[in-house]
Amino acid sequence: MTELGGVAQPICRHLGMSARAGLDGAIQPGVAYYRDVSRMTPISDQDMDAYLAEQSRLHANEFNTLSALNELYFYINKYRDE
Template identity: 65%
Template sequence: MDTTGSNRSDICCSLISCCLPLRFWVNVIKNPQFVFDIHKSSITDACLSVVAQTFMDSCSTSEHRLGKDSPSNKLLYAKDIPSYKSWVERYYSDINKMPAISDQDMNAYLAEQSRMHMNEFNTMSSLSEIYSYVGKYAEEIVCALEEDDAARKQRLAFKLEQVVAFMSLES
């Protein structure tokens, strides 16, 4: 019996279970001020760190051996981790059983979402954000543009300097 597909699926789930929680959810859990307009006290920060660690342990594919020298935050939810792990495993198993979405269906869905939200995009706000970034890193961007052959041919560094100078006069 060939288990290559099964191993590949396990590896993918393992990578996803590490990547998605670590890159996104743990960051949101530990830093709610990124999403909500709140102040996070040091006590709240400590509590959220315990919750985030429990979440990471629940999504981990490795077993954690706990002993008398283990940190208290790991011991706090140690008895709950196995049930959380089973929830995570079932979640990825359910995803694995779902039918694949074709590129064509995905592109059609994204095009529809883009069309539905077309009027929600604030162009001026976006340009302002881009300009604040460009203003902050203008020297580095100009240097990079001057070093690039295609950008040099189109005189992008000069054009960018003109835009920065014009915007400086406007503000």
């Protein structure tokens, strides 16, 4: 057996296969999600507009002033020199 940095080749191959399997397992749920989304029935712009208008109406009283001020602060700091 040839040594690679003190580790035998079969062990390196096994570690490589394990790493690939781990990555495949981590990636697959995302791939399946986007595949499932692409298979969904599309919705019309009118339906999306109606849904967003309804959500806006339902959550109109939930505006968080402190959060909005915080976002404005970050925006001002980011672009103040432009």
